[in-house]
Amino acid sequence: MSELYSITKKIISQGKGILAADESTATMTKRLESVSVKSTANSRLLFRETLFSSSSIKECIGGVILYDETIRQKTSSGKTIPELISSNGSITGIKVDTGAKVLAGSQDEKITEGLDGLRERLEEYYKLGARFTKWRGVYMITDNYPTKLSISSNAHALARYAALVQEARMVPIIEPEVLMDGSHSAKTCLIKTSEVIKKCYEELELNNVDLTGTILKPNMILPGANSNEKISNEEIAELTLDCLKNNVPSSVPGIAFLSGGQTEIEATANLNQINIKNNTNFIMTYSYGRALQQSALKFWSKDIKNIIGTQKIFDHRANMCTLASQGKWSENLENSQ
Numbered sequence: 654m655s656e657l658y659s660i661t662k663k664i665i666s667q668g669k670g671i672l673a674a675d676e677s678t679a680t681m682t683k684r685l686e687s688v689s690v691k692s693t694a695n696s697r698l699l700f701r702e703t704l705f706s707s708s709s710i711k712e713c714i715g716g717v718i719l720y721d722e723t724i725r726q727k728t729s730s731g732k733t734i735p736e737l738i739s740s741n742g743s744i745t746g747i748k749v750d751t752g753a754k755v756l757a758g759s760q761d762e763k764i765t766e767g768l769d770g771l772r773e774r775l776e777e778y779y780k781l782g783a784r785f786t787k788w789r790g791v792y793m794i795t796d797n798y799p800t801k802l803s804i805s806s807n808a809h810a811l812a813r814y815a816a817l818v819q820e821a822r823m824v825p826i827i828e829p830e831v832l833m834d835g836s837h838s839a840k841t842c843l844i845k846t847s848e849v850i851k852k853c854y855e856e857l858e859l860n861n862v863d864l865t866g867t868i869l870k871p872n873m874i875l876p877g878a879n880s881n882e883k884i885s886n887e888e889i890a891e892l893t894l895d896c897l898k899n900n901v902p903s904s905v906p907g908i909a910f911l912s913g914g915q916t917e918i919e920a921t922a923n924l925n926q927i928n929i930k931n932n933t934n935f936i937m938t939y940s941y942g943r944a945l946q947q948s949a950l951k952f953w954s955k956d957i958k959n960i961i962g963t964q965k966i967f968d969h970r971a972n973m974c975t976l977a978s979q980g981k982w983s984e985n986l987e988n989s990q
Contacts, residue, residue: 657866658906660784660824664744665868665907668975669715671826671940673911674701675748675787677720684943688954698726700953704946705734707964709971710741718746718787718826718940724778735782746785746826747778749814753791762803765790765810768817775821785824787870788814790853792829794837794845794877804852812856819863826909826940828870829853833914835877839884843874843892850900864904870940871897872913873923890926898933907936912944917970918987920944921977928980938978945970 664671676684682692690696701723704710710717717738724747726734735745749771753763765788775786790807792799811827818825831846850871857864874892876882897908910927912920924939931937939945949967953959976982 655863655866656822657819657824657863660744661866661868661906664715664785664824665909665936665938666715668938668979669713670938670971670974670978671716671718671746671909672704672710672714672945672971673718673787673940673942674704674723674946675718675720675746676942677752678722681720684950685954688951690954690957694722694726696957697722698728699957700950701734702728702737703953703960703963704949704967705737705741706960707967707971709968710738710743713971713975714743716744716746716785718748719783720748724781724783733782739782744784745782746787747783748787748789749774749778749818750788753789756803756806759800759802762793762798762800763791764803764806768810768813771814771817772821775818775823779821779823783823785826785868786814786818787826787828789828789830792831792845792849794831794835794841799831799845799849804849808849808852808856811853812860812862815857815862815867816860819866824866824868825862826868826870827853827857828911830911830913831872833872833875833878836879837877838880838882839874839876839888839892842872842876843896846872846874847896847900850896854900854902864902865906867905869901869905869908870911871908873910873915873927875913875915878914886922886926887930889923890930893927894930894933897935901935903934905935907938909938909940912939912941915944917944917947921973921982921987924974925977925980925982928978931980939974941974945974
């Protein structure tokens with residue numbers, strides 16, 4: 654059993670999932686301002702420290718993805734953030750891409766950057782305590798997009814990133830996100846997401862990436878946010894499983910879904926149904942940001958000193974997601990808080 658495979662299994666086994674707390678300073682500022690909290694380095698740290706100190710980090714969260722600012726911060730007790738996460742039995746991860754920029758040759762699409770200097774940054778992040786990483790490629794669906802250029806360029810970048818991460822003895826999360834934005838059908842989402850994931854694995858294999866030491870972080874198969882199409886949790890699960898069974902190599906140990914614009918309840922209910930119907934060898938779990946944090950953030954914003962109350966809200970959400978990752982969630986349990 655390789656070291657990378659061991660890390661992967663520790664992150665996503667036994668119903669555990671990933672807390673995506675890797676919002677950039679600009680994104681986190683928007684989130685805090687949306688609940689009337691001034692964004693400062695201290696306020697961002699205070700909210701995150703509250704979550705990272707909760708009991709569900711030990712019980713439900715196998716890994717926490719951080720942003721560059723956060724991995725360098727210290728808690729009120731003097732521990733580094735990676736030390737706090739590790740003391741609660743979880744593993745520290747780090748976002749390493751530098752964002753999506755305009756794709757030359759297709760001005761409406763994006764290419765994720767960050768390969769320049771990545772080898773050196775990974776060496777530093779390892780010393781700071783990171784053992785897994787994240788890189789996100791983004792794709793939009795319209796009548797003309799995503800283009801082959803976008804699919805190919807982003808897949809190549811994801812593969813180069815993954816190879817460098819494994820060289821640095823860390824586990825790469827592969828995140829090709831086909832956005833919910835638009836009025837497309839679920840069937841179109843299935844077709845386009847399949848093309849994207851298939852190309853990613855072609856590039857990963859070309860770059861000699863050890864797939865047993867990776868985690869895939871895809872979108873679920875959903876109709877566009879502006880579509881009039883209404884489909885059930887069962888249909889979402891069936892389409893999502895079809896996509897993954899047909900395009901993800903069996904050597905990949907696990908899949909941690911992004912929430913991608915779904916509400917907390919939608920993301921939980923859909924994950925639950927995927928696990929009820931899961932007839933693959935893949936572990937199917939979550940890597941949620943807003944779908945884990947939003948209710949806790951709203952509660953915290955009313956009284957930032959009410960740490961126990963905020964943690965209770967967060968713990969409930971994490972517990973529900975962990976139940977869903979085992980196909981054991983229900984509306985009754987959801988409402989039992």
